[in-house]
Amino acid sequence: MPSWNDEETSSEEECEVVSMDMGFMEEPDTTVEPLFCGQLELAHPKCILHQMRPIKRVAFEGPVTGRRFYGCPVQENSVNCGVVEWVDGPWPTVLQRCLCKLWEMFHEQNFGRVQDKEKFEKELARLKSEHERELAKLRTENDKLCIEYTKLVDDVSKMFDWQDCRVDKQVYQKQVGEEELEKKKKELEEKAMLKVQMKKLKLAKEQRCILQSQADTSRTPGRL
Template sequence: MVSWSEDDDSSENYYQYATSGSDDGIVKIPATTDDSEFEGTEFVLCHEHGKRAERLVAFEGIHTGRRFLACAVKDGKNYGLVEWIDPSWPATMENALSKLWDMYEESKRNRTEDNLMNSFVVHKLTQEKIKLQASYERLVEDVQALLDENERRAQMKSKPDKSKLQEKYDML
């Protein structure tokens, strides 16, 4: 039966992981994922808080896939890992998990760097678009002014001069 006693040294990694969180007495639990098959009628109470322990499955580092019990209280000195249900993985499995998580983290860093570089490119293109839009608007204004001037000249040429009309009329 699982107990809340920290005297149970059944898992070497339990103590390594549990003490790696911080120096202020707060024990950090690994990231978790759901496992619908991790259930049972038996439950464990925290001696400190008197609350039922949560059943969790690790989804981080070399403990990925291991089930454990954690205190249900999310803050305070006794928050954290209670006890591992599953034994430690063999060293080869831990090594493989460690490499996979390293690959994942590197991929995540690369995507972040790519996103940053792409945001710089987008910013540069946006600035260029703004400049081109301003140039286009000036060009449209210049073309409109030129068309207006041509129309004005055409109207001037098409307005008949009264003296010339009078001459033509007199000739008839």
């Protein structure tokens, strides 16, 4: 079975063709291998349809994994000739079965990851839907709270306005009461002063009457 080691280069002299599958074969998936890449330098072989020098490739699919081959250089927007020529012959049957088993395990795991991804996407969609419903509910509650808050602010403002008016009214009433009290005080003082003056006048009048009576009494005996 042909093989190559890590020190092998991509030169054409060291790439010995072990076998060539005759007829058209679809090109398998490939992987990048720095030691075997680029376009073939030799004039032959050439791809069947385009008659162009092939590209060095390494298969990365099923039982042909790791086999080197020359592939058609036309890759996009055109017909691909497939495998032009195999550099490595078929692997032993046991190795091919092992490779098939490994690829089967890979596809099973990949399928499991796909299923997990689908479950995750469904769960994510469900969580997003629940989140949107909760968000809509919170927005509704927030709108209600905003309305209640606005109403509460209006009520508090009215209460403060009423208290301010009440305080102003109380201050006004207090001022009026003080003015009335001061006025009554002055009236009482004036009345008291008037009473005192009246008493003084009355006493003065009584004194004059007494003096007049005494004077009249003293004059009467002399006349007799």
